[in-house]
Amino acid sequence: MMRQQVAPALRDLGLKGSGQVFSIPSDRYWALIGFQKSVGSTSEAVKFTVNLQVVSRDDWAKASEAQRWRGAKPKANVRPGLPGAWGERIGALMPSGNDHWWWVEPDRPTEQVADEVVAALRDHGLPVMKRHMA
Numbered sequence: 848m849m850r851q852q853v854a855p856a857l858r859d860l861g862l863k864g865s866g867q868v869f870s871i872p873s874d875r876y877w878a879l880i881g882f883q884k885s886v887g888s889t890s891e892a893v894k895f896t897v898n899l900q901v902v903s904r905d906d907w908a909k910a911s912e913a914q915r916w917r918g919a920k921p922k923a924n925v926r927p928g929l930p931g932a933w934g935e936r937i938g939a940l941m942p943s944g945n946d947h948w949w950w951v952e953p954d955r956p957t958e959q960v961a962d963e964v965v966a967a968l969r970d971h972g973l974p975v976m977k978r979h980m981a
Contacts, residue, residue, distance in 0.1 A: 848951055849882065852961035860969055868923045876980045877902045880968065881923025885948060892952045897964065899972050900934035901979040902927045933979045940971040
């Protein structure tokens, strides 16, 4: 589903990335989208959500210089813990405002789930991320 349905749609929206991490290209910000699998996932079904974050590249560079454990860039599914950084799960930005997880199962069509994920990012996630980048 990710490789064949979600990733191409996200690239059509101008995002870069693959696998479980995508980003809005920017020279000033790390604007990351991370797909997080639940520890409750099994071989029978995968439960996942989407984490979003925007961090100033300059702020991250300064913090990682002082705290080398941070690494060269933030991880998409780990809150950066820096003043001025923003992070949220997609569900908080959707109309319900509740944490939201999707399920995928082998041998079941994934088009509806893929469409829902892309729509949530396009309609709710990306606009908020771009506001934090402005």
